Amino acid sequence: xxxxxxxxxxxxxxxxxxxxxxxxxxxxxxxxxxxxxxxxxxxxxxxxxxxxxxxxxxxxxxxxxxxxxxxxxxxxxxxxxxxxxxxxxxxxxxxxxxxxxxxxxxxxxxxxxxxxxxxxxxxxxxxxxxxxxxxxxxxxxxxxxxxxxxxxxxxxxxxxxxxxxxxxxxxxxxxxxxxxxxxxxxxxxxxxxxxxxxxxxxxxxxxxxxxxxxxxxxxxxxxxxxxxxxxxxx
Numbered sequence: 001x002x003x004x005x006x007x008x009x010x011x012x013x014x015x016x017x018x019x020x021x022x023x024x025x026x027x028x029x030x031x032x033x034x035x036x037x038x039x040x041x042x043x044x045x046x047x048x049x050x051x052x053x054x055x056x057x058x059x060x061x062x063x064x065x066x067x068x069x070x071x072x073x074x075x076x077x078x079x080x081x082x083x084x085x086x087x088x089x090x091x092x093x094x095x096x097x098x099x100x101x102x103x104x105x106x107x108x109x110x111x112x113x114x115x116x117x118x119x120x121x122x123x124x125x126x127x128x129x130x131x132x133x134x135x136x137x138x139x140x141x142x143x144x145x146x147x148x149x150x151x152x153x154x155x156x157x158x159x160x161x162x163x164x165x166x167x168x169x170x171x172x173x174x175x176x177x178x179x180x181x182x183x184x185x186x187x188x189x190x191x192x193x194x195x196x197x198x199x200x201x202x203x204x205x206x207x208x209x210x211x212x213x214x215x216x217x218x219x220x221x222x223x224x225x226x227x228x229x230x231x232x233x234x
Contacts, residue, residue: 005102009136058157077200089142101130164202
């Protein structure tokens with residue numbers, strides 16, 4: 001799954017990679033958690049890609065209560081067409097969630113902790129996963145508009161797939177990362193979902209690098225650059 005990520009890339013990098021200008025400030029975020037606002041690209045009324053803020057945790061248009069979004073932060077690529085919460089958005093309302101990298105937790109001790117005589121702290125070990133060149137990435141996502149509250153609510157979910165071989169020892173799932181040249185095809189509501197299924201693949205092993213980071217990321221109240229710094233171990 002993808003339960004935390006970071007987005008601190010400057011708007012110039014977003015424009016260079018995705019060819020999209022942003023009309024609002026992109027404040028650096030180092031520990032984005034579910035229910036918070038994220039920056040996403042979707043098609044505007046004229047069909048052009050535009051960066052918009054969406055709340056992370058998709059609320060289906062038919063939901064009676066917006067709290068359902070707390071459980072809809074991820075959508076499995078394998079079941080998009082079958083799940084009632086996602087299948088309409090999969091057909092018509094796709095987006096790209098902007099990120100600089102994401103966190104994943106490995107069960108058990110980190111490799112650096114597993115040598116004989118080393119202490120083994122309880123809990124899972126967090127890793128930060130990002131491009132080695134620090135360029136922004138785009139997660140395949142879906143979005144919805146919910147009108148049953150006092151004000152309309154626009155939300156999104158991140159699509160996940162099986163982890164590539166490089167990341168499999170950390171977790172068995174990873175976000176679907178779209179190549180920038182697939183942006184317009186992905187956002188086009190006229191594209192049949194079947195034609196987009198080849199994009200729902202694990203990223204290549206050489207696209208991403210990972211490093212162990214501080215367990216301070218477990219606290220969603222923390223949001224600072226130290227959370228993505230590598231943990232130094234003897």
